[in-house]
Amino acid sequence: MQLFPCPFCGPRDETEFHYGGDAGNARPDGTQVPIDRWANYLYLRTNPKGTTREIWVHMTCGEFFVMDRDTVTHKVLSSAALGGERAA
Amino acid sequence: MTASRLATGGSAIDRSRPIRFSFDGATVHGFAGDTIASALLAGDVAVVGRSFKYHRPRGIWGAGVEEPNALVDIGGPRATPNTRATTEPARDGLVAKSVNATPNALADRNAFLDRFSRFIPAAFYYKTFMWPDWHMFEPRIRAMAGLGKVDTDWTSPGTSDQINHHCDVLVVGAGPAGLAAARLAAGTGLSVILVDDQQRPGGSLGHRAGEIDGKPAAVWVEETVAALTAGGHLILPSTTAFGIYDHNLVGLNQRHSDGRPDTLWRVRPRHIVLATGAIERPLPFANNDLPGILSADAALAYLRRHAVLVGRRVVVATNNDSAYEVAQALAEAGADITLVDIRPDGMPATPAKVRLIKGRALAAANGRLRVEGVTLDDGTRLDADCVLVSGGWTPTLHLFGQARGKLAWSEARAAFLPGDPVDGIAVAGAAAGAVSLSEVFASSAKAVASLGQTKAAMPASTGPEATGGITAAWPIPGSKGRIWIDYQNDVTVKDVELAARENFVSVEHLKRYTTLGMATDQGKTSNLPGLALMAGITGRTVPEVGTTTYRPPFTPVPLASFAGARAGELMAPVRRLPLENVHRASGAVFQEYGGWLRPAHHGGGADADGTIQDEARRARQSVALFDGSTLGKIEVIGPKAAEFVDFIYYNTMSTLKPDRCRYGFMLSENGVVFDDGVLVRLDEHRFIVSCSSSHVAAVHARLEEWRQDRFGRDAVYIHNATSEMATLTVSGPNARKLLQALDLGLSLDDADLPHMAIGHGTYAGDEVRIARVSFTGDRSYEISIRADRAEPLWAHLRQAGQAFDVAVIGLEALMILRAEKGFIVIGKDTDGTTLPHDLGVEGPRGKRQTEFVGRRSLFTEEASRGDRLQLVGLTVPQGEAPLPTGAHGIRRSDGKLNSQGFVTSSYQSPTLGRPVALGLIERGAARHGEAIEIQHLGKLRTATIAAPCAFDPAGERLHA
Numbered sequence A: 001m002q003l004f005p006c007p008f009c010g011p012r013d014e015t016e017f018h019y020g021g022d023a024g025n026a027r028p029d030g031t032q033v034p035i036d037r038w039a040n041y042l043y044l045r046t047n048p049k050g051t052t053r054e055i056w057v058h059m060t061c062g063e064f065f066v067m068d069r070d071t072v073t074h075k076v077l078s079s080a081a082l083g084g085e086r087a088a
Numbered sequence B: 001m002t003a004s005r006l007a008t009g010g011s012a013i014d015r016s017r018p019i020r021f022s023f024d025g026a027t028v029h030g031f032a033g034d035t036i037a038s039a040l041l042a043g044d045v046a047v048v049g050r051s052f053k054y055h056r057p058r059g060i061w062g063a064g065v066e067e068p069n070a071l072v073d074i075g076g077p078r079a080t081p082n083t084r085a086t087t088e089p090a091r092d093g094l095v096a097k098s099v100n101a102t103p104n105a106l107a108d109r110n111a112f113l114d115r116f117s118r119f120i121p122a123a124f125y126y127k128t129f130m131w132p133d134w135h136m137f138e139p140r141i142r143a144m145a146g147l148g149k150v151d152t153d154w155t156s157p158g159t160s161d162q163i164n165h166h167c168d169v170l171v172v173g174a175g176p177a178g179l180a181a182a183r184l185a186a187g188t189g190l191s192v193i194l195v196d197d198q199q200r201p202g203g204s205l206g207h208r209a210g211e212i213d214g215k216p217a218a219v220w221v222e223e224t225v226a227a228l229t230a231g232g233h234l235i236l237p238s239t240t241a242f243g244i245y246d247h248n249l250v251g252l253n254q255r256h257s258d259g260r261p262d263t264l265w266r267v268r269p270r271h272i273v274l275a276t277g278a279i280e281r282p283l284p285f286a287n288n289d290l291p292g293i294l295s296a297d298a299a300l301a302y303l304r305r306h307a308v309l310v311g312r313r314v315v316v317a318t319n320n321d322s323a324y325e326v327a328q329a330l331a332e333a334g335a336d337i338t339l340v341d342i343r344p345d346g347m348p349a350t351p352a353k354v355r356l357i358k359g360r361a362l363a364a365a366n367g368r369l370r371v372e373g374v375t376l377d378d379g380t381r382l383d384a385d386c387v388l389v390s391g392g393w394t395p396t397l398h399l400f401g402q403a404r405g406k407l408a409w410s411e412a413r414a415a416f417l418p419g420d421p422v423d424g425i426a427v428a429g430a431a432a433g434a435v436s437l438s439e440v441f442a443s444s445a446k447a448v449a450s451l452g453q454t455k456a457a458m459p460a461s462t463g464p465e466a467t468g469g470i471t472a473a474w475p476i477p478g479s480k481g482r483i484w485i486d487y488q489n490d491v492t493v494k495d496v497e498l499a500a501r502e503n504f505v506s507v508e509h510l511k512r513y514t515t516l517g518m519a520t521d522q523g524k525t526s527n528l529p530g531l532a533l534m535a536g537i538t539g540r541t542v543p544e545v546g547t548t549t550y551r552p553p554f555t556p557v558p559l560a561s562f563a564g565a566r567a568g569e570l571m572a573p574v575r576r577l578p579l580e581n582v583h584r585a586s587g588a589v590f591q592e593y594g595g596w597l598r599p600a601h602h603g604g605g606a607d608a609d610g611t612i613q614d615e616a617r618r619a620r621q622s623v624a625l626f627d628g629s630t631l632g633k634i635e636v637i638g639p640k641a642a643e644f645v646d647f648i649y650y651n652t653m654s655t656l657k658p659d660r661c662r663y664g665f666m667l668s669e670n671g672v673v674f675d676d677g678v679l680v681r682l683d684e685h686r687f688i689v690s691c692s693s694s695h696v697a698a699v700h701a702r703l704e705e706w707r708q709d710r711f712g713r714d715a716v717y718i719h720n721a722t723s724e725m726a727t728l729t730v731s732g733p734n735a736r737k738l739l740q741a742l743d744l745g746l747s748l749d750d751a752d753l754p755h756m757a758i759g760h761g762t763y764a765g766d767e768v769r770i771a772r773v774s775f776t777g778d779r780s781y782e783i784s785i786r787a788d789r790a791e792p793l794w795a796h797l798r799q800a801g802q803a804f805d806v807a808v809i810g811l812e813a814l815m816i817l818r819a820e821k822g823f824i825v826i827g828k829d830t831d832g833t834t835l836p837h838d839l840g841v842e843g844p845r846g847k848r849q850t851e852f853v854g855r856r857s858l859f860t861e862e863a864s865r866g867d868r869l870q871l872v873g874l875t876v877p878q879g880e881a882p883l884p885t886g887a888h889g890i891r892r893s894d895g896k897l898n899s900q901g902f903v904t905s906s907y908q909s910p911t912l913g914r915p916v917a918l919g920l921i922e923r924g925a926a927r928h929g930e931a932i933e934i935q936h937l938g939k940l941r942t943a944t945i946a947a948p949c950a951f952d953p954a955g956e957r958l959h960a
């Protein structure tokens, strides 16, 4: 079981966290967004092997944050409070 | 009698405490400190079980966790199937039964299967019973195979404890390597947990000779344990580290001698030292699975720990030095020993009174129910009542492998050793390939040093030491006779050869095709010989064949341990109303709704339906009370609160005036309706999101996400106040009259408190918030008050309601009332495709100019299809039964029936005197008045499509 570093609480057991999607998945606003662009935002994920940036939420404190980690080694590289990840 | 208990000796047993237990119905005598296996051996019980597939007689092989043969089912309150007799302490009164044997191990009626064994090779069952269908044969085949039986009537005598712990260094294994490492680490100021799967620390020092720091090994063990205990370090005997998980979390299975269920430990150490020892391998020769053939090291353990001499006339077969101490000890204990060494030279001195035959291997064991002799590879026959074998040592690297440690092949040791180090994990002792105590202690010092610790004083071996000479003796392809590789799953040399012929040459394919290593022992004695054989057959080296993946658990762990307290009611704890006890006292019948335990109805006994009808009818006639405390109450506060709720909701909310509320939808980004509810505006910068009862956590999470990511923590603040307040709802034509009987300190005049407005009053000194919101279609007041002050208000409402024949209703009646009105429940009347305009709420989609969650998804081709499922009412004639929920609307085309939607809610309306139903039907909004066929379980009925609202469509009762 992994230890994730909540920027607010510190390292906690992974069972206290929920996955919140890819980080850096910019949300395009408006009704005129090309449908492919919107579909990419909704559904297309890169699923990388190796380092990845993800949004996670610490359910016990409500903190959403960005975490860099490695999907192969499960090493956690860094975590930081969320802000503007979905800004287009 | 061949195996027997000696008159003296036995470091583990207490002769002053005799015990008795039963095995296969016979009484077995032993002493405290015996395992089931040592007591059975002392009583010369040779056959202790039957093999998985061929029902071959099997005896005890080992003295530890690796045991492939001696599995027993333990009965009674601590019933456990497939328990290893070699590790299970013998207890007075214990009831043990052999596995896979009917009626018992000695006289198994399925033993005939062995005579057909050459017709039953690997994969026989899969190949043979293909036609017409494997599942036809499977039940009978499974009944014949398999090991222990689960007692399905058994219930746990208690909850399994779970303990979370942490330390600087976790040392796994309390043999010489682990004890030394623990003491070294403790000496540098680190906190240590030392775990060992045996009842007493010491590991191999419990039966192998040694002298440490000038003292007998046993004294050194005692002193080391005492020093660690005095230093406040935790020593856990009878505890197996069964798994290393991500980020070096270690799972421990602790067994108790006092009848308590096992304890699960989750330990997070900063460093791990694996001093897990090594496991002795069998040697390959025909009939090497006969009872009476044991691991040589196990025989030494039984001798020195339990004073059990396993045989009188013993052949010791070996390819390495470790068996020499065994031969010497058994000879000194009075056995007649012939030592057969595969090596022609280079071995240690022959012990006194031991006959040595060198340069020879065993070709076969002879005997039927137990070994009676052996045949050497030169044809020489020797009589024997017991054969001890040592095929070399396999370092126990399961935990290292689980932690993704790679193994490195050592030709000199004929074994896999730890390869490149893994972060935070060091391996010491026999697990790292050390043989002599000097090597062991050096490896412990190196392990502790690798954790970044300075070198401390390490113990020194001061006596004669073991040597590690070995000549590999792997199974040879083409050998005559039936040579067992995997005892527990009945895999022989021929099965591995068959796998190779059929091209299952990859180690993972070999495993699955032959089931090698897939039994409950997970191949602890068989994996390496099996893959070495495959290497020999295919002309590869052992490391080229490679090992299978190591996965937890190392040894079986009761599922109850993982469940812990999360069973029964605590599996998924329900949320409870503040007034639950009050409702219970007035006869409420509770059910779970969306995670909340709520009154379904009040009283009624067997006629629940009648009671529910009565509650719904009376609610329309005069006035009803119900507990709506589960409704979400999430406060949204801050300078950007209005902008925020506009973004979160489908409907424009920023135009709401203070002390007014508005009904709206929240969508997911894919446009699907996620939740519905009322938003209250308290003042310019303060709102209350009143979401569905079962959705509070999810709505709260999504509010937080958008707040933190898009709006900023300074701009909006979110506070979930759901459980702080109780909400008591008064609904019905006489609702206002009832409320007027209480002095709530505010005007209930419709001019001051109209529908969809908020009023502020007090009750008994506490602030109350009154919302004129209706889920029944009748004039309603939702009164919110501090949860801990709700009881007097509820009592007062009930008492004042007597004058109006007040009905206290449960959720079932409420569901009828809202369905009469066509009010939806998200997730019941909608599904994962329902868009807001499917529910008839088209306005914001067409008109809104500002951004909101899910907006773009409302303008896709899919969202604009003309044949979408839309919310409708469905009526059937008076006197007919309600439509079944889930029944499909049917369209006929080319004689076929196709679905065009389905019934989502359906009830008998006591007020209308006919059934009411809601459904999602293709193009339903434009088809009011049309007849539609409804099919359920093959039966067809006809309904009429109607507007969702069946009762008071003009909404006059809201103001009545």
Ligand SMILES: [Zn+2]
Pocket: A006, A007, A008, A009, A010, A058, A060, A061, A062, A063
């Ligand atoms: Zn946190």
